[in-house]
Ligand SMILES: Cc1ncc(C[n+]2csc(CCOP(=O)(O)OP(=O)(O)O)c2C)c(N)n1
């Protein structure tokens with residue numbers, strides 16, 4: 139049974155919402171049930187941003203993820219807030235360039251990626267989110283890389299496609 | 315088959331309305347429904363229709379009154395505090411028998427409350443937030459797809475009965491993205507709007523859009539006419555879903571909207587523990603699906619539980635439908651707190667006893 | 671050592687929720703300094719609007735109310751009429767005051783209600799994420815005027831101070847800005863005068879403050895200051911619009 143309940147979290151402007159969207163679109167490409175649900179309202183004003191994405195072959199209940207099979211964090215406050223939301227045996231993906239502490243849990247799998255550095259090598263810090271997303275897809279196999287690339291092709295900006303693709307591939311290496 | 319696209323509930327509402335022929339949209343920003351207005355402000359001018367941001371919800375609903383009176387399809391959209399302001403206008407619209415669609419993307423109250431999802435406007439929607447003996451048809455979709463379908467149906471029902479229709483979702487439904495498909499819809503046979511006041515244009519007798527009846531006999535006649543119409547709606551337009559209700563059940567949940575989805579997950583969890591629970595999901599909150607209860611009354615051992623994101627509103631209609639024949643329980647969270655499937659399951663175990 | 675700069679007593683020592691660079695904080699401070707200087711903290715009652723400054727009740731140390739969207743002047747009227755020796759102010763954004771609350775502000779002014787209104791004009795709805803306000807400039811792009819405000823369909827911006835100054839109940843009306851230190855000093859003077867007029871029981875006093883919203887304008891705080899100067903001040907000229915204490919009407 140395919141089922142991933144994911145929380146993406148970080149600062150506004152890091153592409154948190156869009157990495158969730160691309161994943162949801164990839165799920166749609168595979169005809170899975172998908173939902174995407176952003177944090178909304180004035181809490182955004184504090185600069186934090188997060189979204190819940192569910193991809194499942196079962197009908198989806200609440201789109202709000204509480205017990206996450208995977209959490210992706212791109213800043214320290216997000217790690218503080220969401221580390222406890224990872225289910226036992228679940229996956230935590232951290233942008234280690236931006237998160238300056240070690241996770242406390244020892245009952246989950248952790249992948250640390252210097253995503254800013256990697257993204258800069260690829261071409262732009264702006265695509266650090268894609269580096270992390272690449273690792274997520276490689277590790278969880280919730281969708282195929284091909285579907286994710288299709289999602290990028292259909293719903294992303296054309297001029298960034300090649301860069302994004304490279305970033306995804308570099309990220310995937312960290313999950314192998 | 316039309317292509318499936320990922321769309322935010324709020325934007326899907328806008329697109330559904332446009333495809334249903336909505337000619338005018340009058341809005342005012344309020345979280346968590348502002349994207350409806352934003353979407354309409356982008357799209358309506360492109361299709362040569364009217365988008366207008368009113369100076370308030372009071373103005374917006376009266377713009378609806380004006381537009382509906384001319385016979386065009388019209389919609390407004392808001393969230394709880396704004397709907398309170400629209401209540402006066404809705405009463406006038408019901409009194410003047412005008413068709414329109416009103417969206418409420420509910421947030422927690424009372425007062426300014428909060429902005430997170432809630433279902434605490436059930437009373438306001440189904441028992442009349444405004445004054446007088448009127449009813450509002452209330453649709454409660456549980457997914458973005460159903461939201462699209464019901465918004466489109468809402469225009470038809472409104473036109474068919476000359477009555478305002480509300481589509482009520484919660485902040486979750488407004489903000490979430492899900493795959494949706496905009497299907498080709500067969501054209502409905504609808505009565506001609508001979509009552510519309512859009513200028514005589516050759517017509518001999520003038521049309522009047524009005525809810526004032528100073529003579530008590532006349533107002534009573536008018537009310538009787540409205541009630542007859544509401545009866546007809548009760549007979550024809552009730553909608554609900556029964557889920558897992560075929561066999562003997564330990565308990566039946568009654569829940570609507572996104573919360574019904576959460577309850578379905580709770581039902582699956584309980585099944586694994588040998589507890590069999592059914593679900594009645596009202597799709598029309600008014601008319602309330604009383605008949606659904608008859609179908610499960612003899613099959614439920616421990617009666618019913620109304621699960622709500624409120625402090626207990628729909629439970630009153632559940633109790634009326636059950637009418638003392640079986641126990642009626644309640645579980646609710648409020649203020650924007652969304653119950654988890656595990657919470658619902660635990661509460662149910664407390665009622666039916668643990669695993670068997 | 672002499673303390674030359676400290677937090678006004680009328681402000682609580684808490685971080686605000688405003689975006690970096692937002693001038694709501696500056697305006698709060700000016701109001702608080704005036705309350706301190708006039709020594710009226712004890713009898714001042716503030717009314718917060720619905721808008722970004724909705725949480726102003728958590729920042730001022732005086733008694734505070736939170737009003738429904740646009741209704742602050744009516745709430746303030748109720749307070750002032752119940753406790754006539756109190757000093758009552760409303761603090762309202764442009765959506766709150768000039769859209770949904772137009773009736774309340776006009777009638778409070780017309781009645782000559784002895785209250786003070788601080789009107790923060792940032793040409794946009796901040797709280798709800800950047801929709802068109804009544805004060806949004808022609809051509810200005812917002813979330814609900816995506817092709818730029820078209821005055822043919824969305825109407826013209828409202829110059830609230832000029833409008834209020836036509837009402838006989840309004841005693842003092844001034845428009846100020848917080849885009850520079852000299853202007854901030856002028857803004858404080860205006861706010862102080864407005865409160866003094868209330869203290870003297872002369873009638874309704876109103877200060878419009880041009881303010882920035884970097885977040886929803888999509889500009890940096892510095893660019894926002896420049897945008898205010900280049901675009902808002904020409905449309906919304908600064909200065910005293912009416913001063914019945916001197917008989918001045920502009
Ligand atoms: C009756 C009602 N309608 C709408 C809203 C949503 N709402 C909250 S704040 C706001 C506008 C705020 O804009 P403004 O007054 O310009 O203040 P700013 O946030 O820019 O400081 C709106 C429309 C509400 N809370 N209540």
Ligand code: SF4
Pocket residue numbers: 183687688689691692693694722792796797882883884885886
């Ligand atoms: S949204 Fe605009 S007005 Fe509101 S706090 Fe941020 S910058 Fe200030």
